Structure formats: C-alpha cells, structure tokens
Amino acid sequence: MYKTILSLVLLPTLVWSNAVTGDDNSMQPAAAYPAVLADKALLTDIISVAEQRLVAVGERGHILLSDDAKSWQQAQVPVQANLNSVYFINKQQGWAVGHDASILMTSDGGLSWTLQHYAPQNDKPLFDIYFFNEQQGIAVGAYGLFYRTTDGGNNWQMEFQAELLAEDDQEYLAELEETDPELYQIELGAVLPHFNRLYADGNVLYLVGEAGFVAKSLDQGQNWQRLEEFYNGSLFDITRSSGMSLVAVGLRGHAFQSLDQGVSWSQFELDETATFNSVFSDGNNRLFIVGNAGALWLSVDDGKTFSNLSRADGKAVVNGLVWKEQLVLVTETGLKTIQLSELE
Incomplete structure (x- = not known):
C-alpha cells in the first residue's frame, strides 16, 4: 500500500537462508486475542475454500471463518500482526501473510494456524502469497x-530478483557492489519497489506493485520479465476478466485493461478519485472494482461500461468475492454481504 534487462552476470539472483525465528524466545510473538467484534474490525483479504468455506484475514492477527457468510468464527492464530493476504491450495492447507514478515499455515481448513516465518527485525510486511502446489510457494512484500x-x-528462503530492477537501478547496484560493499548490502533491501499482488493466470504469474511496476513469469517466479510501465502510480491488484482481458487497478481511481497479455494497456474512464484496492471477476461476466471511500464499480460487458455502486457509508472496501449469489466484501469496518440481486 505498491525495460531493457542487463546481463544477470552483473546482478545474479541472490538467495539468503531462512529468517524464521523460533530459537530466540524474546522474538516469539503474542497470540491474537479472541475478539467479539472481530468481524467488525479492519479486514484485508478473503478467499473461498472449495466453495464451502470463507476465510477472511485482517488486523491484529484476526482470521475469520464462515460456512454461510452470516456467522463468523475466529480462528486460533499465534500472532497479533496485521495480516494482508490468505491463500488455500486445497480444502485443508492454507497460508496467510502480513506484517513482521509473518507467514502462517493451517492444515485443518483454517481453524488453527502455526507460525512458519516471523522476522520483525526486517520491519517489512508481506503483502501476498501464492502456492503452485502443496510444496512450492512464494510470498512477496514491501x-x-x-x-x-x-x-x-x-x-x-529470501531471494533478490535482480531482473525486476529498473535498468538504471541495475547499473547503480553493479557499480555499488564494486565501490561500497557495505552500502550495497543496505541498498539490496530498499532499491526494489513494493510488490503488492500476485496473480496466477494459467502458467503465467503476474506481479504488480509500486510506481507502475508490472512483471510476469513463466516458470513459477524463478525468472521474471519486467513489462513496460504504463502508469507512474502504484498498482494494487491485477486479474483476468471473464472476457479474457487483463485488468489492473491502483491509486486515485486508475484502472487499466490489456487485450494483449500486458503488452499494451488502455485506461478505463471512470469518474472516481478514490484509490482502487482490488479487482475480481466471478466467472459470469461480472467484473468488480473496489476501493477507498466505499468505491464499488461493476461491469457486465468486460469493461466497456461500468455502473457506480459505491457504498453510501464511505468506508474503504479492501477486497471481496462472489459466493453463492452474494457479494462478500472485506472492509475497514469488517464484513459486508450484498445480494447480487440488489445490484441489478
């Protein structure tokens, strides 16, 4: 909140060993408190698990579960860090990420969680996580x-993806590595933009972030191609619409569409100044864009036209999904459910 590539001989992908703590008791986080009003607090992400269960995550380590989108149960969570994203690979196994570089894992459908990674000393949040299968996954952040x-x-394992640097930054680091190794190590942790969201589109993995950053990978994030920038503001989400176009959204009501796999982009002309946080499609030709100040826009024709359905309460909508003919939103004031029939 997130060009021509120089030879990687100059800037190879760097790998650091795991920063998970666990041996130092002073680094052990406090568990999330049970909160009666957890479903009314800030929530940041939500996922449908096999169309049977909803799992939402948010501030203070809150993770909520529901099988009907009406009543919500708070899970047992070993951290109080704000959580930003949740992903499930099957009915039982899921992961969530957040501040303090926290990575949580569940093997019982979200009822309880264990801490796999925790590095408050990094002072960097993780914003998103994705698993290709039950063993292989990546997490990205600030x-x-x-x-x-x-x-x-x-x-x-922490990695530094050198090919995701802008060309001038690659040159800068290559020179710095020779002239000032100490500053070089510091800059490795600050020179890349914030990575805000991952999106898997078949075998292609997209990554969007700060200052118009967009990249894609064809090999599970081992190698990346940084795409030409089409916007100088941060992008917070990207998805594939039912009409097979790519849609990316970001700061100050900016939303874009690509019909050629991200090579070129055109901007949707929306009368909106609030930041868009997320974009998602339900597979039935509905495309939703949600954001701050209650922003909620709907297109049923692959972005040719949009209806402004923004919420009157003006509360930020962070993400959402369509589940059993309901639009379920996670917002700064918790969960909100809207019948799709009310939007017609």
Whole structure:
C-alpha cells in the first residue's frame, strides 16, 4: 500500500537462508486475542475454500471463518500482526501473510494456524502469497521482499530478483557492489519497489506493485520479465476478466485493461478519485472494482461500461468475492454481504 534487462552476470539472483525465528524466545510473538467484534474490525483479504468455506484475514492477527457468510468464527492464530493476504491450495492447507514478515499455515481448513516465518527485525510486511502446489510457494512484500519455499513452508528462503530492477537501478547496484560493499548490502533491501499482488493466470504469474511496476513469469517466479510501465502510480491488484482481458487497478481511481497479455494497456474512464484496492471477476461476466471511500464499480460487458455502486457509508472496501449469489466484501469496518440481486 505498491525495460531493457542487463546481463544477470552483473546482478545474479541472490538467495539468503531462512529468517524464521523460533530459537530466540524474546522474538516469539503474542497470540491474537479472541475478539467479539472481530468481524467488525479492519479486514484485508478473503478467499473461498472449495466453495464451502470463507476465510477472511485482517488486523491484529484476526482470521475469520464462515460456512454461510452470516456467522463468523475466529480462528486460533499465534500472532497479533496485521495480516494482508490468505491463500488455500486445497480444502485443508492454507497460508496467510502480513506484517513482521509473518507467514502462517493451517492444515485443518483454517481453524488453527502455526507460525512458519516471523522476522520483525526486517520491519517489512508481506503483502501476498501464492502456492503452485502443496510444496512450492512464494510470498512477496514491501521493498521487493521475496520469499520462496519448496517444502510446504517448513523453510522459507529470501531471494533478490535482480531482473525486476529498473535498468538504471541495475547499473547503480553493479557499480555499488564494486565501490561500497557495505552500502550495497543496505541498498539490496530498499532499491526494489513494493510488490503488492500476485496473480496466477494459467502458467503465467503476474506481479504488480509500486510506481507502475508490472512483471510476469513463466516458470513459477524463478525468472521474471519486467513489462513496460504504463502508469507512474502504484498498482494494487491485477486479474483476468471473464472476457479474457487483463485488468489492473491502483491509486486515485486508475484502472487499466490489456487485450494483449500486458503488452499494451488502455485506461478505463471512470469518474472516481478514490484509490482502487482490488479487482475480481466471478466467472459470469461480472467484473468488480473496489476501493477507498466505499468505491464499488461493476461491469457486465468486460469493461466497456461500468455502473457506480459505491457504498453510501464511505468506508474503504479492501477486497471481496462472489459466493453463492452474494457479494462478500472485506472492509475497514469488517464484513459486508450484498445480494447480487440488489445490484441489478
């Protein structure tokens, strides 16, 4: 909140060993408190697990579960860090990420969670997580924070993706490595933009972030192609619409569409100044864009036209999904459910 590539001989992908704490008791976080009004507090992400259960995450380590989108149960969570994203690979296994570089894992459908990674000393949040299968996954966050696991999260390795740097930054680091190794190590943790959201589109993985950053990978994030910038503000989400176009959204009501896999982009002309936080499609030709100040826009024709359905309460909508003919939103004041029939 997130060009021509120089030879990677100059700037190879760097890998650090896992920063998980656990041996130092002073670093152990406090567990999230049970909160009667957790479903009324800030929530940041929500996912449908096999169309049977909803799992939402938010501030203070809150993770909420529901099987009907009406009543919500708070899960047992070992951290109080704000959580930003949740992902499930199957009915039982899921992961959530957030501040203090926290990575949580569940093996019982979200009822209880264990801490796989916790690095408050980094002072960087993780913003998103994605698993390709039960063993291989990546997590991304502020200032290019990038972790990878190949064993289901038992171990997380930090990586520096050099090809995601702008060309001038690659040159700067290459020179710095020779002239000032100490400053070089410091700059490695600050030179990349914030990585805000991952999106898997078949075998292609997209990554969007700060200052118009967009990249894609064809090999599970091992190598990346940084795409030409089409907007100089931060992008917070990207998705594929039912009409097969790519849609990206970001600061100050900016939303864009690509019909050629991200090569070129055109801007949606929306009368909106609030920041868009998320965009999602329900597979039935509905495309939703949600954001601050209650922003809620709906298109049923692949972005040719939009209806402004923004909420009168003006509360920020962070994300959402369509579930059993309901639009379920996570907002700064908790969960909100709207019948799709009310939007017609």
